[in-house]
Amino acid sequence: MAFLEINRLHKQYGNVEVLKGVDIAIEEGGFLVLVGPSGCGKSTLLNTIAGLEGITSGEISIDGTVVNDLHPSKRDIAMVFQSYALYPSMSVAENIAFGLEMRGVSKAEREEAIQGVAGMLQIEHLLKRRPGQLSGGQRQRVAMGRALVRDPKLFLFDEPLSNLDAKLRVDMRTEIKRLHQKLGTTIVYVTHDQIEAMTLATQIAVLKDGILQQVGSPDEVYSKPANMFVADFMGSPTMNLIEARIENGGDTLCVEIPQRERSLSLPVPQPPSSLHSYSGKSVVLGIRPEDITDPDGADPKAEHIAQAHCSVEVVEPTGADTFVVTQLGGKEVTGRMRNATGLSVGADVPFAFNMGKIHFFDPATELRIA
Known part of the structure; x- marks a missing residue:
């Protein structure tokens, strides 16, 4: 008891x-x-x-x-x-x-x-x-x-x-x-x-x-x-929540994030069975700022890192880290990068996404899918 x-x-x-x-x-x-x-x-x-x-x-x-x-x-x-x-x-x-x-x-x-x-x-x-x-x-x-x-x-x-x-x-x-x-x-x-x-x-x-x-x-x-x-x-800064879509990428699933010019496609490693039923459907992708980094600052133990070029909109130095804001799926998305990255506003640079730490939510119920 x-x-x-x-x-x-x-x-x-x-x-x-x-x-x-x-x-x-x-x-x-x-x-x-x-x-x-x-x-x-x-x-x-x-x-x-x-x-x-x-x-x-x-x-x-x-x-x-x-x-x-x-x-x-x-x-x-x-x-x-x-x-x-x-x-x-x-x-x-x-x-x-x-x-x-x-x-x-x-x-x-x-x-x-x-x-x-x-x-x-x-x-x-x-x-x-x-x-x-x-x-x-x-x-x-x-x-x-x-x-x-x-x-x-x-x-x-x-x-x-x-x-x-x-x-x-x-x-x-x-x-x-x-x-x-x-x-x-x-x-x-x-x-x-x-x-x-x-x-x-x-x-x-x-x-x-x-x-x-x-x-x-x-x-x-x-x-x-x-x-x-x-x-x-829970979390500071809070988790990034991005409207996206699950697509069948052949051997695995991909998460498609709509952009102005072309969609950003990120592979989903070892997708759980609960996610397969959302193939072709909209989801909300969740990823914390510490799991969006500069490529050299990515977790060396991470098994699945995906890279994509994104435009830097805001740079916020905090001393030990630098928070960088970009746009994904029409929303501001914050990444947490090393202090000495030297990024400037307007630059188009590679962002590293730790795909082993991503989350998916149902947009209707707002409940966790995976």
Whole structure:
């Protein structure tokens, strides 16, 4: 039995259905990230796990106990909020210990617990300060310390890093990952940032309009997206999605991409059986920017590299890499090339396509074909 199980969960506000039959299960010690665009239902789902929101139907169980009707205080969870939710009149130490004090934990035990989490989070020197004297990152550490000190069964994080600047978000992301590896606690974490999801999670659940699109490991969600929404949402830059057509190329299949002058034809190596039924039909070709490179920068381990000349429309140096934009099938397509390629706008140059990493989607259902 999974440690956290969510079965056929529905949540309505009046006539508006916010969560539509969500099913998720994670094992003890897992790090589940709920990700999706604003309004997709991820924070509502987190709040139902916490007991802050009731559910319309379905079942939530934690460590084998159904918690549908349990008060939040009885669920043995700790929550870290986006807004930190610290008491401004209390010191850092008092904020961390407040929950323990309310539960009647002795002063000696509280002091020991405070020192333990303060050392873990490297905030010993802040214990006498008040929240107004702290930076955003320091406040977030205090909020995490208040959750950690309770040693609950389940930690819930609601977009805890969204108020921090870019560099501090990266630093805190590393701290959260390190803490999870050290403590082995079970965490459910909400974010709209797919980079956070990829770097932190052992399991990712992608939501859209209250419907669960896919659940899997970061590699599964990134490398085998269930549909076009997941393919487009996960990854930065996002996957290129190009209108194309499958044609029979004799011994194999080819994917034909319409161009102004002539179609671009790329061979599909070892096409799966599911793709053969699309011969002569339209598909959506998916390929990530890192799988479109300059020929010399192509993956040396790749077994199937196809080359085609394309016109350079935009060059975006980023330091380590250069993102290059061209047009394929009437859409802007981004490739990720080496820093020293020396490409210029308007040049017609060879692009290398890693055909072992391509994806196909049904244009009508938007579901993955192969």
